[in-house]
Amino acid sequence: MALPFFASGTVVHGFGRGSKELGVPTANLADEVVDNLPDQLTCGVYCGFASVNHGTVYPMCLSIGWNPYYKNEKRTMETHIMHSFDKDFYGEILKIVIVEYIRPMLDFKSLEELKLAISSDIRISTEKLLEEKCAEFSKHKFSVHLS
Numbered sequence: 427m428a429l430p431f432f433a434s435g436t437v438v439h440g441f442g443r444g445s446k447e448l449g450v451p452t453a454n455l456a457d458e459v460v461d462n463l464p465d466q467l468t469c470g471v472y473c474g475f476a477s478v479n480h481g482t483v484y485p486m487c488l489s490i491g492w493n494p495y496y497k498n499e500k501r502t503m504e505t506h507i508m509h510s511f512d513k514d515f516y517g518e519i520l521k522i523v524i525v526e527y528i529r530p531m532l533d534f535k536s537l538e539e540l541k542l543a544i545s546s547d548i549r550i551s552t553e554k555l556l557e558e559k560c561a562e563f564s565k566h567k568f569s570v571h572l573s
C-alpha cells in the first residue's frame with residue numbers, strides 16, 4: 427500500500443447525510459483530490475494527521491470509499507479530525523497525511539453498529555498515532571511534504 431500518502435485540497439460539502447448528528451463530522455475533500463488517489467489506496471478506514479489552513483496538525487481518522495451503509499454512488503475521502511473546532515471550515519484547505527490502514531469498509535446492519543464502529547475507529551486511530559513511527563509524520567515530514 428502506498429503509505430504514507432500526502433494530499434491536500436479544498437473542503438467541500440458532503441451529502442448532508444448527518445455525520446455531525448452522529449457526533450462525528452467528516453470533512454470531505456474535493457473531487458480532484460479523490461480522483462488522484464493511487465489505486466493501491468483501497469476503500470477502507472485509515473488514520474493519520476490533518477491540518478486546516480496550514481494550522482495546527484491534529485490526529486485524524488479517514489474513510490475512503492463508497493460507504494455501503496449509505497449506498498453511496500460516489501467515491502469519497504472523509505476526514506474526521508480529533509479536535510473540537512469553533513466553526514466549520516468549508517472552502518478551506520485541508521492537508522492530510524494518511525499513515526496507517528485500520529479496516530475495510532463494512533456494511534452495517536444498524537445505525538447503532540455504525541456508531542460503535544466509528545468510536546472504535548477513533549480510539550484505535552488515536553492510540554496508533556501516538557506510536558513514534560506514526561507520530562513522526564505529524565512533525566517535520568508533514569510540513570516538508572505539504573508546505
Ligand code: ADP
Nearest residue numbers: 439440441442445446451452453507514515516
Ligand atoms: P458534510 O456532509 O457536508 O461533510 P458533515 O456533517 O460531515 O457534513 O460535517 C463536516 C463539516 O464539519 C466539515 O466540512 C467541517 O467544515 C466541519 N467540522 C467541524 N469540526 C470538524 C472535525 N473535528 N473534523 C472534521 N470536520 C469538522
Ligand code: MG
Nearest residue numbers: 440445452453
Ligand atoms: Mg462529511
